[in-house]
Amino acid sequence: MDVAKSDWKFVKVKPDPNFDPDKNKRVVDEVIRETEALSRKKNREFDANVKERSEALAKYFEYGQMKDGGSLAQYFGKKYYDHLRGQKTREETMSKDGLTVVDSKGKVLRKPYEVK
Numbered sequence: 001m002d003v004a005k006s007d008w009k010f011v012k013v014k015p016d017p018n019f020d021p022d023k024n025k026r027v028v029d030e031v032i033r034e035t036e037a038l039s040r041k042k043n044r045e046f047d048a049n050v051k052e053r054s055e056a057l058a059k060y061f062e063y064g065q066m067k068d069g070g071s072l073a074q075y076f077g078k079k080y081y082d083h084l085r086g087q088k089t090r091e092e093t094m095s096k097d098g099l100t101v102v103d104s105k106g107k108v109l110r111k112p113y114e115v116k
Helices: 005-010 021-066 072-076 078-085 087-094
Strands: 108-110
Touching (some): 021 072, 072 078
């Protein structure tokens, strides 16, 4: 193995006697498997969310073709419309520190360390 002279200070002269390359490979392989499984799970969840939103919009457009439809919020109702827009996710993201206060419309009412 080639190690640059400038990096010699980081290389141990006596390697760890308990180091097992086979165990190291097993651990790395296990972490890769877990990461790939988590990635697949997140992709499935994302696809399910996209599917729900696209089906909801398709129903709205079908409804709009049959009748003079109002806005999306009127059609779905505020609660489901906010759900489709990801309002709760946005509010949670904005207030992860637990100190930022956000109203139902997404307007920031108070930020951390801001005294009113």
